[in-house]
Amino acid sequence: MSLSSGNQLRRDPLLGYQVVIAEGREDRPQQWKPSIPPPSAMRCPFCGGHEDATPHERLALPADSSRSTDQMPWEVRVLPNIYPSLSPDFSDEVPTHQDPFYQVETASGVQEVIVESPRHVTSFSQLPEANAILTFQAYQQRLNTMRADGRCRYVQLFKNNGPAAGASLEHSHSQLMATRIVPPIVQHELDASEAYFRKHDRSYWSDLIERELADGSRIVHADENLVAFCPFASRMPFELCILPRSGQADFGGANSTLLEQLALLVRSLLVRMEKALNFPAYNYLIHTLPFDTFAKDHYHWHVEVLPRVTVRAGFEWGTGLYVNPLSPERAAQILRNSV
Known part of the structure; x- marks a missing residue:
């Protein structure tokens, strides 16, 4: 894919959110590189023996x-x-606050x-x-x-x-x-995936993998079972998406070999990310099929890795846009080289 230079407004092809890729802003004084303090094991409740x-x-x-x-x-x-x-309370009592507005x-x-x-x-x-x-x-x-x-x-x-x-x-x-609910973002993924499938008679996620592999510029890792890449409309620098190449909707059904490969890939990608960014804070999450949903043809479980190296400021909150100071193409290149 040939992309023009300069700042860009990109749209996520599934969910539709928009991201300003503003690479000139990376020349500002950097706050991306926190150093990690030495660990303290003083009476940590999670340590063995405690x-x-x-x-x-x-x-x-x-x-x-x-x-x-x-x-x-x-x-x-x-x-x-x-x-x-x-709340661990699963009682079926009707809520006392029955206001159709609130x-x-x-x-x-x-x-x-x-x-x-x-x-x-x-x-x-x-x-x-x-x-x-x-x-x-x-x-x-x-x-x-x-x-x-x-x-x-x-x-x-x-x-x-x-x-x-x-x-x-x-x-x-x-x-x-x-x-007890399906979170809105997961429901949005399911609805958009189904709409894409009905329109194209193909899985969005399979097409996404095919296009990313064909382009190659955002790929960080690819093997026979898993693909990891920086999404086209990355919301933050070094955002990663990991997808199974087979069309699996339910993470609970992944076989033991794939599960082992996934665990080691996540670990390896975090090693690369921490080398490139000097141990940033990060989140990762797994999106999978809800228990009462039968969307196996058009949905893929996936892992998202989100380094917390930027902050959503007033413009982002006011507009709903994201501002990313590093293109996913450059981020992927840095991660590929961080071995």
């Missing part, structure tokens, strides 16, 4: 003796979140913390490969447990790493939130 500081786990995955030389009783623990945003209902759901290692590491990139794999296995197991439970419609798996990304503890961990 299990008394947390609730009893809902899942504990032991070490694989063939991979681990530093054997501990557990390698990944899943705990209830003791400061939940969602609608209120109970924010019910399940909230869990996935502790990724008993050792005090501060990023997914620092995990041994075995722990990265176990973490993604825990994601899938807990998602499928929530499906079998039947009270929720959707599970959001995500990671906040660093204070700027919303983390309150530095020990590397991620989270699960299961809700």
Whole structure:
């Protein structure tokens, strides 16, 4: 794809949000390169040996003796979140506030913390490969447990790493939130994917992979099973999307080989990103099919990696636009070279 020089207004081809690619702004004094402080393991509740500081786990995955030389009783623990945003009350009582203008209902759901290692590491990139794999296995197991439970419609798996990304503890961990609603952005993806499929008789996600591979300028990694690239309308510098090349809608159904490859790819990409950006705060998240939705022909589960290196300011809040000071083509080139 031939792109003109200068600032550009790009539109996401699925969701329609618009991004100003303003590369001249990267010449301003840089605030992209935070340095990470040395880790402090002083009475961290997530460290091995401090299990008394947390609730009893809902899942504990032991070490694989063939991979681990530093054997501990557990390698990944899943705990209830003791400061939940969602209420564990799933009662079917009608809300008392019945105003058609101001609608209120109970924010019910399940909230869990996935502790990724008993050792005090501060990023997914620092995990041994075995722990990265176990973490993604825990994601899938807990998602499928929530499906079998039947009270929720959707599970959001995500990671906040660093204070700027919303983390309150530095020990590397991620989270699960299961809700009784399908979140608006996921519903938007589903609706737009279905509309594209009805119009073109093809999956948007398959076409996206095909076009990105053909162009190549935004590709960071591609193998027989997974593709990672900086999206055409990246909302922030170094944003990444990871997609399975096979048309899989449900992350809960990914086979063990693909799950292992995905875990190691996410780890590898974060190593590259942290090398390029000197350990930025970041989020990653997994979008997957809601439990009560049958959209297997036109939807793909996917992982989004979002480095928190810029801030939405007044223009962005006022207009709904995003401003990205680095083109995804340049970001992908930097990440490809950060090995």
